[in-house]
Amino acid sequence: MGNKLDTYAQNTWCAGCGNFAILGAIKAVLLSLVEEGTLLENIVLVSGIGCHAKIVDYINVNSFYSLHGRVVPAASAIKISRPGLKVIGFAGDGDCYGEGLEHLIFAAKRNIDITMIVHNNRVYGLTTGQYTPTSPLNFKGRSTPAGTKELPINPLELILSAGAGFVGRGTSHGIELLKKIFKEAILHKGFSLVDVLQVCVTYYNMYEYYDQRVYELAEHNPEDYQQALGKIREWDYNQDTKIPLGVFYKKQGPVFEESFPAPQADPVQRDVLIKKALKRAI
Ligand SMILES: Cc1ncc(C[n+]2csc(CCOP(=O)(O)OP(=O)(O)O)c2C)c(N)n1
Ligand code: SF4
Numbered sequence: 668m669g670n671k672l673d674t675y676a677q678n679t680w681c682a683g684c685g686n687f688a689i690l691g692a693i694k695a696v697l698l699s700l701v702e703e704g705t706l707l708e709n710i711v712l713v714s715g716i717g718c719h720a721k722i723v724d725y726i727n728v729n730s731f732y733s734l735h736g737r738v739v740p741a742a743s744a745i746k747i748s749r750p751g752l753k754v755i756g757f758a759g760d761g762d763c764y765g766e767g768l769e770h771l772i773f774a775a776k777r778n779i780d781i782t783m784i785v786h787n788n789r790v791y792g793l794t795t796g797q798y799t800p801t802s803p804l805n806f807k808g809r810s811t812p813a814g815t816k817e818l819p820i821n822p823l824e825l826i827l828s829a830g831a832g833f834v835g836r837g838t839s840h841g842i843e844l845l846k847k848i849f850k851e852a853i854l855h856k857g858f859s860l861v862d863v864l865q866v867c868v869t870y871y872n873m874y875e876y877y878d879q880r881v882y883e884l885a886e887h888n889p890e891d892y893q894q895a896l897g898k899i900r901e902w903d904y905n906q907d908t909k910i911p912l913g914v915f916y917k918k919q920g921p922v923f924e925e926s927f928p929a930p931q932a933d934p935v936q937r938d939v940l941i942k943k944a945l946k947r948a949i
């Protein structure tokens with residue numbers, strides 16, 4: 668059954684790709700937001716370059732296809748200049764934990780009210796299987812046939828310590844949980860990051876591995892920084908431990924774009940401040 672968010676673009680993802688779950692979940696969430704009163708024209712999607720990025724072709728909502736590693740600055744610029752819009756960025760793990768990592772850190776630090784959804788398949792999918800910052804030690808890919816010699820980063824630990832007010836994780840085998848986390852992240856006022864363990868069936872098929880290890884957080888207080896940090900550290904993207912899913916951290920703080928005067932107060936002053944902020948953000 669189609670809906671008004673469908674497009675005519677031909678879907679070119681591989682059969683079984685975890686991106687389908689992210690697409691299904693975000694479309695359901697966007698429809699529910701519209702039903703609850705959000706205007707579709709007040710939502711903007713931003714994507715990078717990679718398999719994940721095609722998602723904006725498949726959703727009938729205003730969107731901006733940015734450059735590899737540049738989802739965050741494009742999304743930040745849109746939000747700063749039009750604070751009334753809901754801005755949702757879709758990035759790959761190569762895209763925003765690799766080439767664009769510094770942008771992600773500074774967006775979290777500034778607490779810009781955007782949501783970043785990371786399709787973390789732990790591989791460069793579009794360019795056919797090179798390792799990324801979240802590939803595990805000894806990962807054998809196109810660029811590392813003998814296995815990687817470096818440990819992965821834990822992106823959630825990094826982003827939490829950078830100041831993010833919302834940090835969550837889901838998998839592409841759990842669409843109901845994805846819907847829940849996406850909606851909570853989008854409604855959170857301030858910077859939010861959702862890391863999705865999105866399986867790339869072609870270059871790094873982890874369905875079985877994740878199915879055996881994931882569990883949903885219970886009796887967890889997301890306002891408690893130390894608890895959040897502890898749960899985030901439970902799995903380091905390398906060891907064969909259990910993998911917690913859910914909202915690790917959620918705390919409201921001052922929002923970056925609200926530090927500028929309202930447009931009607933002093934448009935000239937506001938424009939000057941915004942131009943300065945955009946220069947810093949990009
Ligand atoms: C500035 C720039 N650097 C590198 C590339 C080449 N490139 C395109 S997609 C890609 C990797 C994509 O991997 P990821 O972000 O993890 O997305 P996925 O395809 O896995 O969804 C790279 C390195 C590019 N297009 N532009
Ligand atoms: S290469 Fe991997 S990430 Fe890209 S569409 Fe195919 S399964 Fe999905």
Ligand SMILES: [Mg+2]
Nearest residue numbers: 759760790792
């Ligand atoms: Mg990737």
